[in-house]
Amino acid sequence: MTIGRKINKPVKGIYIFLILLFTAIYFISLWSGSKNRIDSLLEKDDAYHLVQAYHLIGEDKDTSYIKLIFINPYDPRTSNHFKFKGMSIYQQKMWALKQMSGLIPPHKITSDVDSSIVDYYRNWAIKNGYLR
16 A cells, blocks of 8 residues: 555656746846846945945856946945945955956955956956956
8 A cells, every 4th residue: 555646757757847947947036136136236326335236246256247346446435334344345346356266366355455456357357258
């Protein structure tokens, strides 16, 4: 005597397909939601929102924002919000590039602007076709 019933192969295949489909839709919606959130944060002009946006870009390793990162990469404004207290926009931009590239910069990334780090990641971006 069996508890439950056996599922025939065509029905089992449909179940597997539906599970995979819903999983793919779920992950696509997560990615899309993150991109929308980043875009809304970038529309703001205060340091906290920009630091948060570039932090999310680094977490997502989203290379579609590389050109934007190199628009004023030396922005020294710092966040006073407790979550990113003392972090500069420059620092988060360089951290995002570090996450995307997987490369360790020539010096430690701090809130103090260092043009050698910017040049290092700019050369990487050019070499990999993200910038001209």
